[in-house]
Amino acid sequence: MEKSMKILSTAVMIVASAFALAGCGSRQSGNKEDKNTITLIAPDHSDVHPKNKDLWMWKQYQKKTGIKVNWEQVKDWDQKKQLILSRKDLPDAFYQTMWSNDELVKYGQQGLFQPLEKLIPKYAPNLYKLMQKDPSLKKGLTTPDGHIYALPYTSDDPLGGGRHFKFYINKKWLTKLNLKAPTNTTELENVLQQFVTKDPNGNGKADEQGFYMDSGQFGALELMIKAAFGFNTAGRTAMENNYYIDNSNTLQYIFSDPKMKQVWQYENELYKKGLVAKTAFAGVDYDKWVADAAKDTVGCFAWVGPDFIGPDAQDDYEPIAILNGPDGKNGSMVTQSSLMGSSAFVVTKDAKDPKTLLKWVDYYYSQAGSIFGFFGKKGVTYNVNDKGEKVYVDKILNYAKGPQLGAYQYLDNVYAGFFPYLEVSEKEKQIAYGRQPETFGIDPLKHMPKQILPTLMATADESAQLSTISTDLDNYVAQARVKFVTGKWNLDSDWDNYQSQLKKIGVDQWVKIRRAQYKRYEKE
Known part of the structure; x- marks a missing residue:
């Protein structure tokens, strides 16, 4: 020293x-x-x-x-x-x-x-x-x-640095029900099913929620699920900016990809079975969520750290960094550039x-x-x-x-x-605060994305075009997500109409611009 x-x-x-x-x-x-x-x-x-x-x-x-x-x-x-x-x-x-x-x-x-x-x-x-x-x-x-x-x-x-998204699952409930932390989407669904049906908080009430956060934070769940279904090829920022890089090194828009249909089908199943809180899209603010967590009613949430759920409950959760898809594959660390x-x-x-x-x-x-x-x-x-x-x-x-x-x-x-x-490093930070650094059942550093991209730079002309297209696309996708996940739209009969609307809004031009940005980035 x-x-x-x-x-x-x-x-x-x-x-x-x-x-x-x-x-x-x-x-x-x-x-x-x-x-x-x-x-x-x-x-x-x-x-x-x-x-x-x-x-x-x-x-x-x-x-x-x-x-x-x-x-x-x-x-x-x-x-x-x-x-x-x-x-x-x-x-x-x-x-x-x-x-x-x-x-x-x-x-x-x-x-x-x-x-x-x-x-x-x-x-x-x-x-x-x-x-x-x-x-x-x-x-x-x-x-x-x-x-x-x-x-x-x-x-x-x-x-570290708030870069790394992960699931946090109620370890007290896992112990009470003799369950292991899930490693794939099938296991996650099973664990959440038992959380909401077997009274793990022991109060005799059916007040347990599976995945539960304040309304408007559904994207935290979806980020992890998208990674499980193979969209995390370029890191968290790319997914948050709605694209991934496919096996031929071509940038693709996530929300028009057929795999996104699988993501929403899975989320719809969770929602339909009551494994995702019915207030996922409206009705609960942050303070209400933290108060509910203090009453031991939250089974799972997603964030960069456990302290988001408040001081009374944060020690009750263990992190899951890698979630594989239903085939037990594709899971990778959701981290930023x-x-x-x-x-x-x-x-x-x-x-x-x-x-x-x-x-x-x-x-x-x-x-x-x-x-x-x-x-x-x-x-x-x-x-x-x-x-x-x-x-x-x-x-x-x-x-x-x-x-x-x-x-x-x-x-x-x-x-x-x-x-x-x-x-x-995150480990040094947690030790400095007098806390135990997080440990993981699956080492996330052995499951990194193929690459981790920062936000791509745009020219003035690209920015002007993307400003309108992105706003309209984001608004439409947000509405479609709610309807598909809650079952108001059918993923089989309404998917083609959804795709047609994306094209009307300008998804093809969006992809063209983003691909040009990615090409410049690679040449730098």
Whole structure:
């Protein structure tokens, strides 16, 4: 551990020395403070942690680098970002703010955001190393005009960072009924059937639900089922964007594929038998669901972590990472690209010295910076146990609102996501919070998708076309899903009409555009 701290200290001295050299040309005014000051806009999360200017982590980082940050923090960012862009003078950079890929392309081409691809190799060497190790980072950040207008939020752990979707099944009920966790869709149906008919919570009431989440979260179930039926060939983001890559390396629209009919037939069977809550599409909000979970009525749900179901019930569930189809095959890990956010740090047109900005942020793409950003400092925010593991100090672990928000009182890279940063592994995070890391009956790392794609970049023309087509397709598919799953539409007699309507909306053009994007991505 002492060795790692020496490495951290050395890395900090190198970064600080680089800033000292770079400061000479940073501001035109010649004022010493200006040369060592940068201006950043970031979201305002002061309802749950201190302002950035008062946060322990940023105070420490100023001491390490000699660079002062003038923070402007904004609430309701999505509603205000267009107004901010219209200002005469912009900050040096946007930090942890959400810009869509389409916005990066648009504002980059308008000259509001500076291209960074030529500066990254020299002035962001830690990020550059990550890009060389994982080419999908550079490919996913590069816009159709060949530029990189932003730095990423990234994780090199497929299990971590909110990347990994899985089922969570009630382990108390499994034990009570002498059942094993299901490994395929047939076993899942059988387990849910016993959950809703054999009173596993022991209260003498038929109040047990099989798959149950707050209304509007049916997509979590469907994501796992689509993977079981072979749609997870390009990872979670691809499925969430409604496409997969077939065996001939051709992009296909999921919701017009014959296998989707099988997915909806399976979901219809679950719904018809009462194994999916009848409130799946309407009637239950999040608070009601969490309250029901605390009463031990939830058999199964799907999410990236168990804490979504609330503190009273989260320890009652075990994860299922791999669910195979009815033939016992095709199951694969539902995980995102390592490029979890493509706009974590955006340098604006008004930044006089983008090199210093890149040097300042690049530290957090190193192992030392990753550790500092999440754990902080040994003896202050974390200690090391007898296994050599980092665990937050008691004042964080015992924080009334939980250890994550406890850590957020000192550190920035632990909550809300989308920071410019290499995230630590999920195992390290859980140990830091004083929890046991998740274990799986089937090792998900041995069942990875063929590839894991980030969100594909679009040209301005493609974006304009997709905007209308995608909205109409998504709305129609959402309506069709409810009708097919609940049985209002018949999957045999109504399937052809459904397919015809997709074509009328423009699915063929949608596929043509997406295939062009995928082709560009492969050529990058």
